[in-house]
Amino acid sequence: MLLRILHKTCYEYQIGINLAQHMVHLTPVDTGSQQVQAHTLTIAPEPAARSQTVDVYGNVRTFFSLQAPHETLTVEADSLVQTRPPRPLPDSPAWQATTWEAVREHFRYRAQAPYDAASEFGFSSPYVPRDDAFAAFARPAFAPGLPMLEAARRLMERIHTELKYETASTEVNTPALEALKQGKGVCQDFAHIMLGCLRSLGLPARYVSGYLLTQPPPGKPRLIGADASHAWVAVYCPRPEGDESMAADGADSKGIWVDYDPTNNNCGWGSPGEDYVTLATGRDFADVSPMRGVIQGGAQHTLEVAVTVAPPDEIAALQEA
Incomplete structure (x- = not known):
């Protein structure tokens, strides 16, 4: 089964943030039951620094820092994953x-x-x-x-x-x-x-x-x-x-x-x-929270998270409608 996953996270801060550092786990991994066909991670505003590593458990994680004042933060992950049915359990x-x-x-x-x-x-x-x-x-x-x-x-x-x-x-x-x-x-x-x-x-x-x-x-x-x-x-x-x-x-x-x-x-x-x-x-x-971090500035904010999981043709049709 081919699935496309859209995961959008939006923060709006009542008082502007001066500095921020975040870690996200939003990149699917290759396993015996799935293969990642495509993946993009879009961050706005553009980070001053960004890096991707694999943690001790084999997860792909992305670190980024924002070093200029900002009042909003949007992180969008767009993944295309091919999945397979579960394997039969051992029967010996x-x-x-x-x-x-x-x-x-x-x-x-x-x-x-x-x-x-x-x-x-x-x-x-x-x-x-x-x-x-x-x-x-x-x-x-x-x-x-x-x-x-x-x-x-x-x-x-x-x-x-x-x-x-x-x-x-x-x-x-x-x-x-x-x-x-x-x-x-x-x-x-x-x-x-x-x-x-x-x-x-x-x-x-x-x-x-x-x-x-x-x-x-x-x-x-x-x-x-x-x-x-x-x-x-x-x-x-x-x-x-x-x-x-x-x-x-x-x-x-x-x-x-x-x-x-x-x-x-x-x-x-x-x-x-x-x-x-x-x-x-x-x-x-x-260990695997989708997004966490530390900020310097206002603590009051609103958070919106939107996730869509569907075959890619269905998502394309919805986006065009």
């Missing part, structure tokens, strides 16, 4: 027999244990603490002896079923424990809650930011800017010892990451579905 007996307890033991500290980079995603992070409340919520999904990937799927279904998706019910900095306690939130909250549940059981998982192709209500046209960013979770399952069944099919020497979207109850190896686009991955939202 060794993979199916990998229980969640075995994965937990794999990451339990022991002297001279082989290093696994996924272990970093088992610790607390700025937005996601390890807490008994998360573990208690997760336990009904983690029956003894259940395969790791099946247990993660059941947790995803539990969050999707028992928590209510409600726009504006939380803020970007609402603690995940508070969202769990109130029983509602948005996709960022659902992702943080699932991360907290997994990590509190000793299982590594990472936060994924991106986009999802949505359909307008029946009888309504698609509107430019009516979509939003999305977030979900990727769960790690180490390769069973001695098993090479997936060596030629995208699994690295250590294991695989399988994506779970508790907001929409979708999952798959590589992405939750062909209609998803991965933007960046990290420990939680703090």
Whole structure:
């Protein structure tokens, strides 16, 4: 599936800003399930300095600084991404027999244990603490002896079923424990809650930011800017010892990451579905926020964000209308 993503961020400051430095994660990455065909990032006013780097998690990030007074800031990302359906999950007996307890033991500290980079995603992070409340919520999904990937799927279904998706019910900095306690939130909250549940059981998982192709209500046209960013979770399952069944099919020497979207109850190896686009991955939202920075000047501002995800011909027709 070929998708075009328009992501526009506009700040209007009540008092002019003298200096500003910003970091953005608005460039999709190439993965086994998607390839970036084209990407442009337009910034106005023109930055005095701008650079692009790849962070420790493999995300493309852009830094820019504004060194002259300005009253508005507009950042527009325009991406064209070719996506593929998720790959079939491993079906060998060794993979199916990998229980969640075995994965937990794999990451339990022991002297001279082989290093696994996924272990970093088992610790607390700025937005996601390890807490008994998360573990208690997760336990009904983690029956003894259940395969790791099946247990993660059941947790995803539990969050999707028992928590209510409600726009504006939380803020970007609402603690995940508070969202769990109130029983509602948005996709960022659902992702943080699932991360907290997994990590509190000793299982590594990472936060994924991106986009999802949505359909307008029946009888309504698609509107430019009516979509939003999305977030979900990727769960790690180490390769069973001695098993090479997936060596030629995208699994690295250590294991695989399988994506779970508790907001929409979708999952798959590589992405939750062909209609998803991965933007960046990290420990939680703090690592991959679309835009953050520091400013010198007025603090009062208004913010508008407009996202459009659609096949490129649909967007072209809307822009011409």
